Amino acid sequence: KQEVTQIPAALSVPEGENLVLNCSFTDSAIYNLQWFRQDPGKGLTSLLLIQSSQREQTSGRLNASLDKSSGRSTLYIAASQPGDSATYLCAVRTGANSKLTFGKGITLSVRP
Amino acid sequence: KAGVTQTPRYLIKTRGQQVTLSCSPISGHRSVSWYQQTPGQGLQFLFEYFSETQRNKGNFPGRFSGRQFSNSRSEMNVSTLELGDSALYLCASSWDRASDTQYFGPGTRLTVL
Numbered sequence: 001k002q003e004v005t006q007i008p009a010a011l012s013v014p015e016g017e018n019l020v021l022n023c024s025f026t027d028s029a030i031y032n033l034q035w036f037r038q039d040p041g042k043g044l045t046s047l048l049l050i051q052s053s054q055r056e057q058t059s060g061r062l063n064a065s066l067d068k069s070s071g072r073s074t075l076y077i078a079a080s081q082p083g084d085s086a087t088y089l090c091a092v093r094t095g096a097n098s099k100l101t102f103g104k105g106i107t108l109s110v111r112p
Numbered sequence: 113k114a115g116v117t118q119t120p121r122y123l124i125k126t127r128g129q130q131v132t133l134s135c136s137p138i139s140g141h142r143s144v145s146w147y148q149q150t151p152g153q154g155l156q157f158l159f160e161y162f163s164e165t166q167r168n169k170g171n172f173p174g175r176f177s178g179r180q181f182s183n184s185r186s187e188m189n190v191s192t193l194e195l196g197d198s199a200l201y202l203c204a205s206s207w208d209r210a211s212d213t214q215y216f217g218p219g220t221r222l223t224v225l
Contacts, residue, residue, distance in 0.1 A: 034214070043116075043202055043216035089155065096209055099157040099168055100145070 002027045004092050006103035013080055014111050021075040021106050023090030028068045031096055035064050035075050036089045038105065044089065047075070080110045114139065116205050116217035124223045130191040133220045137184050137205030143167075144186040145214065146178060149200040158201075161186055162208075190222075198224045 003026045013019055023033070032051045036044040048057045048064040050073070056065040063076040077084060089105040117136045125131050137144050145168075146158040157170040161180035178188045184205075190197055200221050204214040 036216075041221075043218045044204075044214075046213050046215065049213050091155075097160075097167055099160070099170060100147075100214070101157075102147075102155040104154040 002030075002092055002094055002101045004090060004101050004103040006088075006090055006106050008106065009104065010107045010109070012109040012111060015080060015082060017080050017110075018076070018078050019080055019108075021077070021088050021090075021108070023073040023075070023103055025071045025073075025092045025101075027094060028071050029094060030068060031093045031098065033064075033066055033073050033093070034091045034100070035062075035073075036091065038087045038089060040086075047088075080108075082110045082112050084108060085110050116203060116215055118201075118203050118217040118220050120220060121218065122221045122223075124225065125193050126225050127193055127195060129193050130189065131193060131222060133188045133190075133201055133203075133222075135186045135188070135203030135205075135217060137186070137203075138215055141205035141207055141215070142184055143206045143208060143212070144180055144184060145204045145206075146186070146188050147202045147204065148172075149202055149219070150198075155202070158188065193224045195224050198222060 005024045034049045035047040050066045061078040066073045087105040087107045091100040091102045119134045143162045145160040149155045160168040164180045175191045180186045200219045202219045204216045206212040206214045
């Protein structure tokens with residue numbers, strides 16, 4: 001059974017700091033991994049999708065890496081801004097038509 | 113292009129009642145998935161529909177059911193509501209396979225009293 005862990009549950013950083021959010025999963029035989037952002041009371045916004053054959057994906061100030069052998073993914077946020085404050089969730093899929101298994105998320109607060 | 117829409121946005125029900133939630137996917141998307149989000153359990157997968165067929169199902173009791181119509185719109189039904197069913201119910205759509213990038217709606221906040 002795939003389990004996804006995100007530690008710590010909350011993180012507070014000053015504006016401008018580069019930061020890394022971690023995600024670990026127990027079954028390394030994944031199909032893809034997706035990072036999402038969720039603002040309070042809202043739905044999820046997809047940030048980056050990494051296929052199992054890829055090592056990383058980039059979008060603007062965001063970079064996500066994937067290391068299947070160690071069961072880890074990281075989301076790197078460069079030059080953080082107060083608008084980046086949200087909960088960041090990692091989700092893993094083990095097969096093309098299998099369900100998404102989510103971590104519980106990391107709530108990020110970027111202080112002005 | 114309109115995003116995923118969910119109706120209603122908020123619902124208050126009492127124990128024992130039933131409820132139906134609706135999800136309209138992005139135009140052209142054929143896969144619709146449903147999730148339950150609670151503070152304690154996080155996001156949990158309910159089921160996925162593709163071309164009116166349930167393609168995948170999570171570990172929820174039979175009180176939770178769903179369907180998909182020919183226009184890809186989907187509904188989720190919960191019968192005999194329990195207090196523990198209070199949650200944010202999220203719907204997500206994708207182009208073809210559920211493994212494609214998923215686009216989420218804003219959710220329906222269900223409160224069971």
